[in-house]
Amino acid sequence: MSDPLQSWNDGPVKASIVEFVARVTNRGSSDHVPPAERIAVFDNDGTLWCEQPLQVQVFFALDRMKHLARKDPSLAQRQPFKAFLEHDLKTIASLGKRGAFEFAFMTHAGISEEGFDALAHAWLEEALHPKLGRLFKRCVFQPQIELMNYLRDNGFKTFIVSGGGIDLIRAVSEEAYSIPREQVIGSSLKTRVDTQNGILTLIKLSELGTFDDREVKVENIGLHIGRRPIFAFGNSDGDLAMMRYTLAGPGSRLALLLHHDDAAREFAYDRDFKLSPLSEALDKAASYGVRVVSMKRDWGKVFI
């Protein structure tokens, strides 16, 4: 039988995944978990696909801002529009994750759900990563695809729990990850039901509904899933609460933290990445029982 995790190098991390899945699926084990409770949550940016030098979400909004600036050239002189339009990564990063993301989301206000989905699909069809030279939607990590398939083949239900915008991820989640739209949780603007082009639809408002980061990820897991996950995978301090929440339940559980330490094949970064730092989670991983995954050491292949 071929190895379902062939892009994972042999070692303690891969072994911990295989042992965990064996324990919770073994009907004879005291750690057996019924399929309905086999909930696995994955962060998206930096966990399932590349988030350097900026999250895909930010690049998408940046192109949206160019579109808006063509209609209203005065925007180009205003900050933080100016920083986005000029690809001034340093100024964008100085806004911090929430600041940059919220500003990005606001450029979607007034768009209908169908309109946004069409925009997102069109952009994802052709937008190229500036350094990797591949489509953003192809900047997906092969070991994670194998891991999600492996979990699903073992009766797990896989969810994305991301700080990124819920609807941008939904536009790519089925194609990229085989995760249906309804299993995506993310940040979102509030919406209003209204008629647009004669059709009753949902329109995005310019007010944030939820910024799905840190403790809010746990609250949104409660709201959307209503079960405590038994498996969590993240890569930043924003995922620590979700990992701790996952590990705090009874029985066998696994939380993994991806450390981007592979400048040769992807990027090497952690504490200084202002748009999603990995610092506290790295320091406390051992004490919380979170297992650190080294991209360099544990992944035989990085991209699909």
Added chain:
Amino acid sequence: MSDPLQSWNDGPVKASIVEFVARVTNRGSSDHVPPAERIAVFDNDGTLWCEQPLQVQVFFALDRMKHLARKDPSLAQRQPFKAFLEHDLKTIASLGKRGAFEFAFMTHAGISEEGFDALAHAWLEEALHPKLGRLFKRCVFQPQIELMNYLRDNGFKTFIVSGGGIDLIRAVSEEAYSIPREQVIGSSLKTRVDTQNGILTLIKLSELGTFDDREVKVENIGLHIGRRPIFAFGNSDGDLAMMRYTLAGPGSRLALLLHHDDAAREFAYDRDFKLSPLSEALDKAASYGVRVVSMKRDWGKVFI
């Protein structure tokens, strides 16, 4: 082959269901819908189970209030506690749906998610409907069980979209409806991550997160599902927006409205039920393309 909808009487309503399902599942039809997009949404109170003389949610909170009043007898003198404790249905109904539900939800503040689930399960195991003489959790409509099974057998994914509290429904949805917890959308209190009894958990706050009624049902469908349903079933004005939203998309769609007109087998009510009136939806059903289901005429059997 036995009839999957055997508790539905033959007639235009049953025929419309069978024809709709045939159209959207027929690969050769221009109305074919891929399985991932076969989203069916059901209201809960009065649609899947009985909501008379009060919603199950309200009876649950009423018993919770008795518990609170034993700890603090002064509550019994305060309104609307007094009305709940004395089963003063008229005063409770005078609060309206949102007023009565919000007050009911507030009695759950401070409870952890695991604690609430345990309370709800224990209550549902023994709480009896005051008039029907059966467990509340058995006050479920047999034709709807058949309908949901029929839809699922045809590749649909079934969701509950209820004004009732999300966690009470989740405590019964798998057993009663074969609907997993993560496919339940409802009203909810905000939550906070905190440590209780040494475990990191979610605690219910005394602030409403969402009151899932009318247009808010549509907003929450967008948030939780991220797809426009092709099938909707409701029984009150609170479901009208969700039905109209369902019908407004392209292709073949079906929205059904249950009219409780069967005093002999269940209850007969509509415009005057203050906790969930059916008035506008009844008047406008025909003009919106919503099909009215008569319990008396269309259902051969009512309860499971």
